[in-house]
Amino acid sequence: MLRLSCPICGTRDETEFVYGGDASVKRPALSVPDTYLWLEFVFYRDNMRGRHLEYWQHVQGCRQWLVLERDTATHEHGDCRLASETEA
């Protein structure tokens, strides 16, 4: 069981959260016509073994989107930050 620390609600079981995937992937601006960038955004991932930035949503708590740094080989992780604060 992962125990994730939500900056709003405190430390909670992973079952209260929903995983949102790789947070290092950035959506291209809607005006970008280069389909290659969209292809990379939708389908391609670094799939790191080790340090991984990822989204979680606290669906059974504050419903905020959060960003977590977690090691995919050991499951060690830091604290969640609000996605709205880490991203401009």
Add this chain to the structure above:
Amino acid sequence: MSERYSLLSLLSRGLGGNVGWTRVWREPAPKPAYDVVIVGGGGHGLATAYYLAKEHGVRNVAVLEKGWLGGGNTGRNTTVIRSNYMMPGNTKFYERSVRLWENLSQDLNFNVMFSQRGQFNLCHSIAQLDAARRRGNVMRANGIDAELFDREEVRKRLPYLDYSENARFPIIGAQFQGRAGTARHDAMAWGFARAADRLGVDIIQQCEVTGLLREHGRIVGVETTRGGIRAGKVGLAVAGHTSRLASMAGLRLPIESHLLQGFVTESLKPLVDTVISFGAAHFYISQSDKGSLVFGGDLDGYNSYAQRGGLPIIEHTLASAKALMPCISRLRMLRHWAGVMDMSMDGSPFITKTPVDGLYLNGGWCYGGFKATPASGWCFAWTIANDRPHEDNALFTLDRFRNGRQIDEKGAGPVPYAQ
């Protein structure tokens, strides 16, 4: 070389106290160079080497395995074999695999214990039953067996499921494939290894590939923990580690690594003589020859290379088991374990050349690659030997995403943990 097994050899050794059996495969030191090096000694890598030697006469081949044979997903899976796929690209490929399974013990001279005990896919809503009917029609149009059962027929055949008034997900029917079944996973790995070894393939365990040798843009070999090995062609068959190996060639892939858990209970008398898939949650059940019930469930849900599963999925799987078969609620669990799955972005695999010369890719098997092993090895060997795909794996390319030709069997979209 290992001897050929026969009734006579079994009888004479058995009556003689089982002494004098010879080694099943050699343990050679790596040679400096091979025509083909296959990375990964799971079922897919071993089968590829076997069919390269058997079908294409390419015998100067090495299979490099970082741990022990079949210690990856091959030895961790729940061994369900079926060919109920309906997307072009999948249907014929998986049927080729079931046909190869049907003759595999004879072909390999090794008992892989393929048992065609059939598989039920339970339906709990009219929509699900309609989808099952459509899938069955596609299968039958392709010459694959499929039957549709109503609730009464399912009840007659599987009387121990929950048909009560207050069942959370009432069973209203099922799709059934009679030629589906299970096999013994490690026997398959050993059978392919032994048969490949007999044809001259070097199987090298405890040999981790740590880098790819590249000259003028082309892959010309591998670096390993046992030194450099040159190769005319390099094939990757490393399942959950595909992204890591591909990144050594500068490739980024439409794959994420996720955990899938398997479970067995304590042994009980014969109860489940088939394979049953629950339609309301990701859960299925069969019974092993040792008597344990074997459960499979859902992914743990987040990227991981840890090869050990978490508690929430244990609870979810056992809740599904109890919802489906209340009669087993007091059974004790014996073990659970996890494998690292190469989840592709459409749930379908890759058997293909790569944009890098000399490098070939077999991966993206998600949680369905055990059944695929013989056809995967057969098609991958064909692709490596002929430098182009066979018609049965022609759609398992990397650039299908660029062309908008994903093979999304479940219609789940590009979300690996939803496949």
